[in-house]
Amino acid sequence: MATEILMPALSPTMEEGTLAKWLVKEGDTVSSGDLLAEIETDKATMEFEAVDEGIVGKILIAEGTEGVKVNSPIAVLLEEGEDASAAEVATSGGGTSVPVADAPADTAPAKAEGPDDSATPAPAAKGDRVFATPVARRIAKDKGLDLSQIKGSGPRGRIVKADVEGAQVSAAPAPAAATDAPKPASTDGQKPAMPAGMAADTILKMYEDREFEEVKLDGMRKTIAARLTEAKQTIPHFYLRRDIHLDALLKFRSQLNKQLEGRGVKLSVNDFIIKAGALALQAVPDANAVWAGDRVLKLTPSDVAVAVAIEGGLFTPVLKDAHLKSLSALSAEMKDLAARARDRKLAPHEYQGGSFAISNLGMFGIDNFDAVINPPHGSILAVGAGVKKPVIGSDGEITAATVMSVTLSVDHRVIDGALGADFLKALAENLENPMVMLA
Structure with missing residues (x-):
């Protein structure tokens, strides 16, 4: 099944980055550990690796693109034997997602609001659909594991290779997903938003009759x-x-x-x-x-x-x-x-x-x-x-x-x-x- 490669979080403060350079092209075969691209974070330019094997079916984000949000799809990976049409299905929402080089747990960008779910990975299943990488599916099949009973540690709760390698076959059914879900955080006593200062449009109007150069902010x-x-x-x-x-x-x-x-x-x-x-x-x-x-x-x-x-x-x-x-x-x-x-x-x-x-x-x-x-x-x-x-x-x-x-x-x-x-x-x-x- 075609899978989407997602923009990784490569630093604690990274919410978006620049896809500086692709190190592969469409049609290339990649294995786990191969370098895929160079990403400019808020602090540095870093290489990142594939965590799965397959063929680069489609590059979704062109190199040089700025402001690419973390966890947004940047490319599609095909399994051996799949053709380019599978990439189109994946980009239209019919495929699964796979992260690139798993970042350490403390490098995920902080959430602005909502419940603290850092202790429990998001469930890999949504309804009857299970989100897992192709390698994870093959290992699960060989070990006789039920993917719906495994919590994924990848982006958006996707099941990755490491999740199934350490999993054991369990005869007991897992508790219902609803009982595992964290309770929504109370909004009582929520801190008011910090003042943002004057809006850009307001400041531009103040200086509209003066000559100036507008300097673009980098990450x-x-x-x-x-x-x-x-x-x-x-x-x-x-x-x-x-x-x-x-x-x-x-x-x-x-x-x-x-x-x-x-x-x-x-x-x-x-x-x-x-x-x-x-x-x-x-x-x-x-x-x-x-x-x-x-x-x-x-x-x-x-x-x-x-x-x-x-x-x-x-x-x-x-x-x-x-x-x-x-x-x-x-x-x-x-x-x-x-x-x-x-x-x-x-x-x-x-x-x-x-x-x-x-x-x-x-x-x-x-x-x-x-x-x-x-x-x-x-x-x-x-x-x-x-x-x-x-x-x-x-x-x-x-x-x-x-x-x-x-x-x-x-x-x-x-x-x-x-x-x-x-x-x-x-x-x-x-x-x-x-x-x-x-x-």
Whole structure:
């Protein structure tokens, strides 16, 4: 039976994408694992694979098409012996649907409303009709399984190969589908919609007598706009500011870089800030936390995200287990992640996660600023430039020192003021006494 290949969700925020390039053409035979196309998500261009075998009967979405919704049909796969007419039947609603490369469970786009059905896959049957891939049907037939008794894990509850491979023949009839269906969520106490701001038409009318260029939003810019609007509207930010003296760190860094020169390693101030933040999360473990809707998750490892500016937006790649890595290892990993971020070659798992982020604009001459928390993180550190300033020394004399201003933006649902202050103090102590980071 002809099956539809559906647009996959390749990142947590992906609701639509651009079908950048087809790697197959109509009439090609494909097997499970073969590359089918390149998809541009909101963050990167990614290849995706077939999960079934067959012949590409019809390509429904031309390459270069933007705004293709997740789970919408993009091509039709035929079984051996089927002709092109079967593809027409499938596109008119007479076929089944099969996903391409199954995405991890946490990469499905969040639903705006409705019951939470994440714990129970949607039933594969609708009335007397069972939705399953051809491979799943063949395996079920060989094992003597009743497909109507199996819940599918594919898009829209389709039964895929993995569902039937792990299934066992059961003599007992399955409960009626109606008893398995989740109850509709109550609309009582439903949160009002967030204000959307002025409509585009209203703004266009305001400037209709002025010359302007209309800039089209790409997927990344749309995602940044949506997530940061959500962050400022839903996260109760507060801010902690502190000056950090850098002279000891700059001297120590210079000495280390001379010793590491033969290995081709050159440590940046940002490398020390990453390490200092990772160790501070270990020293103040209650600050190593994220907001999870109705609870707080306290992380054990220090996974530190670092903002990287790219053309048209930014990435926040995550250095996992940063507290366990040497400064030179963190430096090399950060350089690699930043380079691939600028080429938009990062995989979703490389920019997801973490509890704490660093945004450093000091290299651009910014003295201080307030950063917006990237949900679900509990905090983000805004780093300004190191500037020579007059300071009063411990002996009461006025001397010159290199001072860096930092601001910690904190989610008050996760971290209270005193806890945030403890974390910022631990971070500052690491930077002002850099040798302790090697202990």
